[in-house]
Amino acid sequence: MIQANLVGNPNTGKTTLYNTLSHSHEHVGNWHGVTVEEKTISYKYKNSDIAITDLPGIYSLSALSFEEKVATDFIFSHNKRIFINICDASNLQRNLYLTLSLMELNVPIILIVNQIDKRKICNIDYEGLSKALNVKIVYISASDKSCKQKISDAIIELDGQLSSGFLSHYNLDYKDKLIRENSSKLSKFDKKIKEKAKNNSNLEDFIKIKLLEDDGDVKKKLDIAEDFNGAKQVAQARYDFIDLLMSKFSSKRERVYGHSALDKIFLNKFLALPIFLLLLFACFYLTFFSLGAFLSDGLGFLLERFIGSPIISFLTSNFGEESWVVSIFENAVIGGVGSILTFLPQVALLFFFLSLLEDSGYLARVAFVFEDVLGKVGLSGKSVYTLLMGFGCSTTAVLTARNMEDKNSKIKTGLLTPYMSCSAKFPIYAVLGGAFFGANNLFVICGLYLLGVVIAVALSYILDKTLLKSKEQSFILEFPPYRSMSIKRSLSVLWINVKMFVSRVATLILAMNIVVWFMSNFTITFKFVGNGGVSILETFGKILAPIFSPLGFGNWGIVSALIAGLVAKEIILSSIAMFNGIEASSVNAIQSSIILSTSAVYIASKSAVVSFLVFCLLYFPCVSTFSVLLKEIGKKWTFIGVLIEFIVAYLTAFIIYTIGRCFEVFGFVRVFVLLLAIVLIILSVFVIYRKIKNRKTCPYESNCRGCKRGRK
Numbered sequence: 001m002i003q004a005n006l007v008g009n010p011n012t013g014k015t016t017l018y019n020t021l022s023h024s025h026e027h028v029g030n031w032h033g034v035t036v037e038e039k040t041i042s043y044k045y046k047n048s049d050i051a052i053t054d055l056p057g058i059y060s061l062s063a064l065s066f067e068e069k070v071a072t073d074f075i076f077s078h079n080k081r082i083f084i085n086i087c088d089a090s091n092l093q094r095n096l097y098l099t100l101s102l103m104e105l106n107v108p109i110i111l112i113v114n115q116i117d118k119r120k121i122c123n124i125d126y127e128g129l130s131k132a133l134n135v136k137i138v139y140i141s142a143s144d145k146s147c148k149q150k151i152s153d154a155i156i157e158l159d160g161q162l163s164s165g166f167l168s169h170y171n172l173d174y175k176d177k178l179i180r181e182n183s184s185k186l187s188k189f190d191k192k193i194k195e196k197a198k199n200n201s202n203l204e205d206f207i208k209i210k211l212l213e214d215d216g217d218v219k220k221k222l223d224i225a226e227d228f229n230g231a232k233q234v235a236q237a238r239y240d241f242i243d244l245l246m247s248k249f250s251s252k253r254e255r256v257y258g259h260s261a262l263d264k265i266f267l268n269k270f271l272a273l274p275i276f277l278l279l280l281f282a283c284f285y286l287t288f289f290s291l292g293a294f295l296s297d298g299l300g301f302l303l304e305r306f307i308g309s310p311i312i313s314f315l316t317s318n319f320g321e322e323s324w325v326v327s328i329f330e331n332a333v334i335g336g337v338g339s340i341l342t343f344l345p346q347v348a349l350l351f352f353f354l355s356l357l358e359d360s361g362y363l364a365r366v367a368f369v370f371e372d373v374l375g376k377v378g379l380s381g382k383s384v385y386t387l388l389m390g391f392g393c394s395t396t397a398v399l400t401a402r403n404m405e406d407k408n409s410k411i412k413t414g415l416l417t418p419y420m421s422c423s424a425k426f427p428i429y430a431v432l433g434g435a436f437f438g439a440n441n442l443f444v445i446c447g448l449y450l451l452g453v454v455i456a457v458a459l460s461y462i463l464d465k466t467l468l469k470s471k472e473q474s475f476i477l478e479f480p481p482y483r484s485m486s487i488k489r490s491l492s493v494l495w496i497n498v499k500m501f502v503s504r505v506a507t508l509i510l511a512m513n514i515v516v517w518f519m520s521n522f523t524i525t526f527k528f529v530g531n532g533g534v535s536i537l538e539t540f541g542k543i544l545a546p547i548f549s550p551l552g553f554g555n556w557g558i559v560s561a562l563i564a565g566l567v568a569k570e571i572i573l574s575s576i577a578m579f580n581g582i583e584a585s586s587v588n589a590i591q592s593s594i595i596l597s598t599s600a601v602y603i604a605s606k607s608a609v610v611s612f613l614v615f616c617l618l619y620f621p622c623v624s625t626f627s628v629l630l631k632e633i634g635k636k637w638t639f640i641g642v643l644i645e646f647i648v649a650y651l652t653a654f655i656i657y658t659i660g661r662c663f664e665v666f667g668f669v670r671v672f673v674l675l676l677a678i679v680l681i682i683l684s685v686f687v688i689y690r691k692i693k694n695r696k697t698c699p700y701e702s703n704c705r706g707c708k709r710g711r712k
Contacts, residue, residue, distance in 0.1 A: 001042070001049040002159045004110075005078060007071065007102070008086035009095050010057030011364075013114040017086060017142035018054040021151070038074055045152040048159075052084065061101040062215050072217075079107050082158055084151065086112040086142070090481070092124060092250075096242045103133070103170040104209055106202035108162055110154045111137045125249040132245060134170055174237040178230075179208050185228055186211065192222045209234060260482050266362065272369045279362075281446055283353040287346050288430055288445055295345030300587060303341060308334045324521065324528055332517035335582045336574035337510050339590060343427040344501055350423050351392055351497040361482045363388060368479070377457050378464025383413045387456070390420030391449075394625040398632055408468040412460050414633045415641035418621035419456040421449050424569035428616050431573060435591035436606045444610065448617050455618065455648060509574065512567045516575050520560070537563075538600075551615060551650070552608030552657040557600030562615070568622050576601045607660025611653040618649035 008014040022041035042051045055071040062072070075083075083102055087095035092113065102109055111133070113126065130137040138154050140147035179186065186193070186208050193211075197203040210218040212230030219225070265271060286292060311334060315326045357363050367384040374383055382404055389397035397417050404410040421429075429448060433441040464470055516537070523533040540563075541556030548554045557579040565572035573590070579600035580593035593599045603609045620642055621629070629638040662671045 001051050002082070002155055003051045003078075004053070004082040004084050004155055005075065006052050006054045006084045006086065007075065007098070008057060008112075009059055009088070009091075009098055012057070012086050012088040012091075012095060013142040014054065014057060014086050017112070017114065017140075017147070018052070020142055020145060021052060021148055038070065045149075046156065048152075048156050050152060050155055053078075053081075058098065060098055061105070061210075062213060075102075075105070075107075079105060081107075082155060082162075083107050083109045084112055084155070085109050086114055089113050089115045089124070089139070093242055093246050096245070097238055099133075099135075100172065100238050100241065103135075103172055104175055105206050106168055106170070108158055108168050109135050110151070110158060111135045112151065113137060113139045114142045115139070123251040129245060129249040132171075132249065134168075172241070174241045175205060175209060178212060178234060178237055179205060182208075182212055182228070182230060185230075189222065189224060192224070196222060262482055263365070263479070266365055267369065276366055276369070279357065280449070283350070283357075284446055284449070285442055287349045287353065288426065289439070289442055292346040292349050293430075295349075296342050296587070299345060300338075300342035303338050308338060327521060328514065328517055331578045331581065332513040333510065336513040336517070336578045337505055339431075339577040339582065339587070340427060340505055340509060340570045340574050341502075342587060343430070344498065346426065346430070347423050347501050348494050348498050350426070352494055354388070354392060355493040359483060361479065364479055374457075374460075377461040378412060378468065378470040379409055379460055383409065383416075386413050386417055387420055387453075390417040390422060392423055394418050394420065394422045394621055395628050398625060398628045402632055406471045408464075409470045411633045411637050412463055412468050412470070414629055415463075415637065415644070416456040416460055418625055418641075418645065419452045419459075419618060421452050421617055422569065424622070425616060427570065427573050429613055431587055431590050432576075432594060432603070432609055433613060434587075435594055436603075436609045444613070448613060451614065451652075452617055455652065459644070459648070504568070505570070508568055509570050512564060512571050513574050513578065516560075516564050516571065517578060520579060548615075550657075551653045552605065552611045552661070553603060553615075555600070555602055558603070558612065561601060562619070565616070566620055566623060568624075569616070572616060605661070605664060607657050607664055610660060611657035614656050615649050615653040618652060619646055621645070 006014060006018060018039070018041070021043070038053050038055050040051055040053045042049065044050070053074070055074055058071045061075065085099050085102055087099065099109070099111060111130075113124075126137045126139055136154055136158065138147075138150050140150055189211070193204055193207050197207055207218060207222075211222075211224065212228050213234050214228055214231055266275060312326070312330055315323075315329055319325045363384075366388070367382070370384050383401075386397050386401045389400060394417050397420070398414050401410050401413040401417065404413065426445065429445045430441070433444045437444050519536040520538070521529050521535060523529060524536055524539060525533075527533055529535050537560040538556050541560040544559050544563075545554045545556050548559055553559075557576070561572045561575035561579065564575045576594065577590050580590065582589045582593060594601055594603050596602060597604075603612060620626070626638065626642070629641065633641075659671070659675070662674075
């Protein structure tokens, strides 16, 4: 089998190429960290078996982050393989830096030039460049299926050359010059270098270059503590060599890669945040109301008319209305699962809009906008990637936090991700909030999303000042050009997320609904409640209900739904439908039931429903997210994080409910004036405290000019 490694800078189309070669649907992003561990595909081509390993995107062979360490460790341990180095045609000058690093390692290379942006920045003589570098160059479009044939032919050709004794040889004049100029520094370690390289002259040269760069891993393996301070010299030599190549084989650049006049608007310090919030508001409006609501209502009608009603009629006629068989299908399957399935269009729309913002190149700029803000609370711009992905699914989002080089930042980002409102929670907001607020529920939903972000930022600041102080981190970000989303890509995104949602509903949520149905229809002694008695869930729910009474929702049904929601947040809504005896997948029926005091799940007021929604937003993550947190940040911080989440959820819901009840009882004006007075008192105390503190800690003490003027 021919084995090859796929390597390249982030945002060069590497994952797109991998998808084309493997016919898979890995996530494609406009930033690094999309691929966080190696993945391998195998296929047969012209009687040859080919295996290609996709590595995380890297900028060089010096590991500065988790994904770079994954890639560089794999490269060093599998350096006998063929290397498929993918570069972006629009940013070739920048991408060739990694190519030179691979050449210094003297590995067999196929240089893939990917035409991501069809608008050419410069014209390149690829034939001349190929001869100068002594590397085969294949020019492709990674999304075009024909590229698989071109790359496979190149792999087989190079493998044949290697089998016949061909050895890679690259004329890197700068490398020899660097070693000569620094021979005095390196000579004292010749013995260690030769032992490590095992008399391989090419590997010896590579080790010397890495020593000049003060590469920590190489120095550690050789047990060398001396600082060579040559990183800048090595980088400059590589860039000078690239500039020389580009001057010979490239026309003059017409524009800067990724630069756009739109950045004057989207990156404006006054407009950037309002534009971002406005775009999110528009996405939420189209998803939860307008188009999304229309599609969900239509799907709900179809499910009830053509699936739910016929099945219930058939079962009733054969088993009778009181049969447990009818009950399980009516409540657990059709009522429970159907109530979640009606939100399929909205789930698809949410992922579609997030993907649209990402593919357009806008979300990469959002990371840049929030870099300074997050830096002040102990996070980095990289955290934006994880937190934004948390709006889709917390479980997959937590995985991307592993690309952070600072351990404390990684832990904080993992802990804060569940505070982002994932897609599983918005059906709860839409149904319960809609029952009390109608069209104004849009503002409630936007408020919940923003509340999660605000609390996450506040907690990060507290953790950074106490238990998890972050180190200063590097944050390298290339702005991709603004691009329009292709129809093919749009349909692919929709299909992947629809399939994922339906699969989750048809397996985990269905199974859990049946468990919940069983526990709500049988007593502790396993007798059917239809014959009299209290169900298992009602028994435990009534024990725990008093704990939640101060939050405004202290009835057994709603507490039991929260417990079931620990498995998956979607189950909260399906459990409510089941407990209230909703026979079909009707959102209106669920909304009508929760305002009736006779229902198992009953919410008495607007303040109570907001309190419940806030608690759903902030309390424990689902089981899958919990398991990923255990793996990524360890047991200690996972359990600490879960405890913090419950405390924050409880206190926040209590405060909101208390303030809401005050508004309802005493009126808006009186409570608003009272709160304003309290805020003014707190601010006054804070200002006085700061003044006293600054005076006590005057750096000039008795010699302070201000103090002297005051004494005069």
